[in-house]
Structures are given as C-alpha cells and as structure tokens.
Amino acid sequence: MKKKLGLATGIALVSALALAACSGTSSSSTKPADATINIGSVYEPQNLDNTAGGGQGVTEALNGNVYEGLFRLTDTGKVENLLAKSFKKSADGLTYTFDLQSGVTFHSGAKLTSADVKYSIEKVLADDSQSARKSSLAPISSVSTPDDSTVVVKLSSRSISLPYNLSYVWIIDSAAKNLKTSEDGTGPYELDSWKRGSTLSLTKYKGYWGTAAKNAGVVFHYYSDATALNNALLTNAVDVVTSEQSPDALAQFTGNSSYKVTDGKSTTKLLLAFNDKVAPFNKVGVRKAITSAIDNKQLLNSIWGDYGTLIGSMVPPTDPWYEDLTGVNPYDVTLAKKELAAAGYADGFTFTLDTPNYDPHPAAAQIIKSDLAKVGITVKINIITPDTWYSKVYQKHDFQATMQEHVNDRDVVFYGNPDFYWGYDNKQVTGWVDQAEQASTTDEQTALLKKVNTQIADDAASDWLYLYPQIVVASSKLSGYPVNGLNSQFYAYDIVKK
C-alpha cells in the first residue's frame, strides 16, 4: 500500500513539474520599439559606482546606457561630444571651456547644470575615489562654473587626452545618494532593478534629451558559468552574449543560421610581465630571448583557435597609435639561444612565474614552460588568486615574472611610469609619454606614442602574448549591437530585435 502510494505521489509530483514545463508562455512578436533585449554576460557589476570599485561589469551595463560623460568613446575608438555640445581649448592648452547640451535632465527629474559636472569631476579626483582614471585626470587644477551651462577646466599642464579621459567621468546628479546601489544619470535608460547574482534591468528613460533608445529596455542576465550562459542563448533566454570566454562553445553557433558570431577587436592584452628591476630580467637580452623563445602564434591558437590577434606590443589596433610590431622579436629559438648566451645565461636559469588561477593563465603558463624548456630555462609555475596577485605583485612588486590581462585601451602609457609594478624604467620613454600628453596636435601625440610603442618592443619590456578576440554571439534577429566592446563597454540603445 505504502509503496503504491509513494510511487503515485512521485508520479504526481513529476507530472506537475512536467505540466509546469509545458505551460510556459511562448514569446509573441512585438514591435522592435516595444521589445526588451536580453543580454547575457559573465561580468556582473560588483556595485553600481564606477568610482568605488564597480569593476568591469558596471562599465558594461551602465556606461553610455544609464550614465553619460561629457564625451563618448565610440565602439570604433573615436571620441565624440556627448553632454558637451562643444568645447574650446585656449591657445596655451591649459584652459578648456565646455558648453553643455540644453534640456538635459537626470532620471530623478533634476536639471543638469554645470554644478553637477563640477561635482562629478571632483568626485573622481577626491581622496576616497577608487576610480582607475584618477591619475589620468591629475593635470586638472580647478573646475569652475561661470554659468549653468558652462564649465571651465583649468590644467596645471597640457593634456591632449582630456576629452578622452572625460569620456569615463560619469556626470552624476550632485544631490544623488547611495550610488553603489542606485543611480541618477542622464542616459537613455534608467535603472529598473538590480537583483544581485542574477539580473540588472534597465528601462527606457522617457525624458531623455537625445535620440531615444530603439528598444523598450534591456535586461542583463549574469552567469558565473560560461556553459550556462551559452545554454541561455541556445534556449532564447538571452538574445546576445557580450563576450564569449572560450572558442570551444562557438561551433554550435557558427554553423547555425539562427545566430551571428562576430569577431571584433578587444583591448584586452595577455601579458607575460617581467619584473624588469630584478635579475635576470633587468637585462634586455634575457627579455628579448624569452620573447623570441615563446611561440605566441601556437599559444594563441591553442587557447583561442582561429580567433585573437598577435600585436607584438601593448597597443591594440583600436588605439590611434597602433603599429604591427610582431616582427620586432620574432619567434626564433636559435636567435633566443644566441641572445641568452650574449646576456651571460648560455646554460639558462630558473624563475618563478606567478600565474593567476583563472583561465587562460594556467594553461598558457604550461605552454610557456614547455617553450622555455627548449632554450634551457626552467619555469616554476606558482598559481595564485587574483587577491594575492594584487597584494604580492601589484602592490609589493614581490615577483620575478607574472601573467596578467590588461583590459583598457590607451594603456601603453603605463610604461612611462617607472613605479608601475613591472618596473620598466626608460627615461626616454617616460619623457615621450609626458610630451605626448602635452602635445598640441593629435598627430604629434600619435607620433610620440608610436615611438614609445616601438621602444618598449625593442626593449621587450614585457612579452605581449596576444590580444584577446572580442566574440559577440547574437540571435540573427538582433542588430545594432557593439562588436568591439572597448574596455568592455556595451551600448544597448541601438539594438533592434526583429
């Protein structure tokens, strides 16, 4: 009796679940402007404030969508006016006068005034700001507001990148509170809800000053597991995946006409960073030898298949001063051995490679180890957590060599800072970086940064293993989404679902 009852209840429960399965509502066709776009990503914001450690995810979800700067960095790397209608630079390059767009309101309804711009810039410069951009805005000596629609920024030294750097400064309502968990921006969307660990949803802001978003809203769905993310796309739970994490899962999309796979340019470089201040990496010859001993093409292929790019330096193709420098330290084992001998290490040496514990670092470290074994260098792989990396490598500079992905664009300028964790100290390069920032034309700036780029490649300051691909996979019904995703930004307002 008992047995039958148990079985019957079991069957009932299973059928109830199955019934629930069948009763799901199927998506009906809606007009594009009424459609909500479901975006899948692995980068959940840590919080909603980009000056308080929000991380990569907050840029992806909110930059340009919820918050706007005076300028916008387009998906192709150009800097355009946004909340600044126009700007004037004084002859000495030390005073910038910004004329603000009119009719701009925050999502709370408050009007945008120059005081909000001043507040927002000063927030990034404040003592307690955790903004990664703080040091690039260091030349700003004062911000003043002659009237409600004009902002004047004075600099202590010329800064040709100011408009670019300001594209990262979100203009925030000066009265807004709790920016870690709420928002008050001027963008085409406002925050509807953030369910940590799951979703962040944005709805169209009716009072938007510019061209309205082409969809009704977007929902970012967050996944900690890349397979779960791809499954969500396969089952139409999401319409687009902002950035695929490995090429393994792509086969199921490339041969399928329901999906589009784009191979865009990211700004994320995988570095084998030497500690240029300690032996044997203080010798240029040793660094060049290692760079020539590692087969980057093979490395990239084993991790990303046919995707990704070799660049031979720190500058990605979307930066204006990009040059293909893969020929500077070519893969050549004989050359590597010669350089090692010339540097006094004919018999090789042993070093420890501090390797972050997440993909692709451990796999890449194994390949490096076997490549370097061929020239007599023994690599001891030391797997560490991101937290340990930050304390040990970044803060204490307590390492011989490490691996790290550097995600930002225009970050070749880090080589001009001799105190940076990799300890590259070339007075000429530091000088060029400074001069480039003080250049009066972009041509001049570009020429100087190209010199920097070539010099660090000549010095093999680091080994730039490869540039990550930026692979976006979307339903073929979708159009208007960004394919390059510079610095992981993902503008959603032009996305249309047929």
Added chain:
Amino acid sequence: MVSYLIRRFAFLVVTLVLASIVLFVLLRLLPGDPANALLSVGATKEQIASARADVGADLPVIEQFVRWFSQLARFDLGTSYISGLPVGPEIAQRLVVTVPLTLLAFVLAVIIAVPVGFVAAYKSHRWYGVALSAVSQLGIAVPVFWIGVLLVTFFALRLQLLPAGGFPQDDWQDPAAALRSLALPVITVAIVMAASVTRYVRSAVLDVLGSDYLRSSRALGASFAEAMWRHGLRNASVPVISILGIELATTFLGAVVVESVFALPGLGSMLLTSIAQHDYPDIQGVLFVSTFAVLIVGFLADTAQRLVDPRLRASVSGNRGGGSGGGGRRRGVGPASTAVPVAALPGTTDPGVVRS
C-alpha cells in the same frame, strides 16, 4: 519533552554564539585583503589606503569583531563591503530560491527513495531488487553537475521543454514560471539525494526484515503488511530520519554546485562570489544563516526521532541521572551528525518496540 525542547533551544543559542566567533576568527586567518576587490590596476597608494579604510580592514581585529557582534545582537548582518547592499535582505532574497530548491528536492528524493529502497530490500534476491540497488550505487558515484548537464542537454536544449537556467526576475509572482526554473535543478539534486537515501532505506529495511520481533509478530498471526506497518517501518525509520537530516543540511549547503550549473541566484552562489571578493560581511552573514539552518534541521531530525522512538525519550532521564554510557547517542551534537545509522539500528531484543 518540554525540558528537552528547552535544553535544545539553549544549546542552539550557545552553538550560534560559538559559531559566530569561530566564523569570524577563521575568516580573519585566511590570507587576502578585502580592499583588493575594490581596486584595479592603475590604483595609486593613496587609493589603496582609502579602500582599506572603506572596508574597515585598517581597524584592529578586536574592534571589527565587536562591531560585527553588536550588529548581530540587534539582528543586523551589516552591509556588504563590495556591493553596498545590506546583507540580511540579500540573504532573504537568496533564500527564496535556495529553500524551495532544497525542500522540493528533499520531498522528491524521499518519495523516490523510500519505495525504491524498500523494494530493493524486500526483493533483494530478485533481479530487480539487485538492479535497483546497483542503480542507487551508481547514483551516488555520479557527480551532481554531470547529472545537471545531462538534464539540461536533454530537456532544455533538445526538447526545449524547460529553461536551461536562471530564475524569474519577479521571483514567485508567477509560481508556474518559478517552478519551471526550479524543475531541472530539483530533479538533479533529488536524483543524487535519492540514490544515497535509497541505500540507507534498503539496509534499514533489510535489518528489520531479519529481525526477531518481525518474525514474532508474524508468528502471533499478523500478516506481513500488518507486521511491517506496526513494527517494521517505525524501527526502520529511526536511522533513516537521521540520514535525512544530514542529507537536507548537505543539500542546503551544497546547493552551490547546482546553482552554478543552472545559474540560480541562491545562497550558494552568493557565498561563492563573496568568498572570491573577500567580502567579510557577506561571507559571515551567509555562513551564520547556514549554520542556523543546519542546527534547526538537526533539531527537527532529533525531535522527529524522539517522536518515533520512545527509547530515545526514555534515555533523556537516564542521561541526566548520571549518564548511560554509550546509550545517549543523540545528545549534544548539532545536526544528526554522529549517528552511524546501520550500526545504530534498533536492537532486536528491545521489548519497548514490540507492543502488539
């Protein structure tokens, strides 16, 4: 029974206080700096110092503890360093997923395991009894995530019957949608749980089947069903209840794997994220609530055993009166954790149970 309940409640409170201290100390012993998660490459020395001040990592450990404990005494779990969200409400939000997941899986597992285990024991000499036993053995050997992946591949990707993962944004507003999201994770967990519970049910029933009291009952004229219903099931249920308690607690804590496979915003995924970020308030909050849940489950399992088995009720006074050697086996340990069910099966000569 009342004095038992009072003692158990006092025990619960003391354990929670001790657990909060242990939790706090262990977390502080782990290497790592909670400020690092807030910082990025390019941060200056001043920014690093200010981030440490933000998360309170610059304060002496004692002061951090006093701060946390005084909050705890006011039922406040604090605010996350990283997200800025209050910990308590976020845990509540996560429990909306994890509790139904655990309980549904538990119920389903019991519904599967009890009859299957019974048949596996009762028909242990038949081919299907052996087969059921072998399948349950297999179920224990297979990892949870693999079952999850198989179910997703078949039911979500191929048949497109159920969602592959995620949970509705509006939680349980639409119960059907929420159930659909939970269906595959529930079945995944239930399969694994059922497999191991089946093993215990089977051995408990086998022992009962070979017992003298069952034979005596049959000799006194009871039919097999009657004898089993009156004496067999009650005796077999004692070790099974303690195993169910452990299974329930393990599933609650172990939900992290299945939550990751199915992208569910549950307590397990919150714990995983907060550990990666060294977000002490979040970690402490989740572990504290989990400890509490496990203690409650242990308490319920113990109480249920007492209700089923009068010998355990009797042993309370015996223990109080100077201890009864190894007899007080359910005393003073948290969740029904130390019971070794098969070894602790009711003795076959115990007169207290046969009351026909």
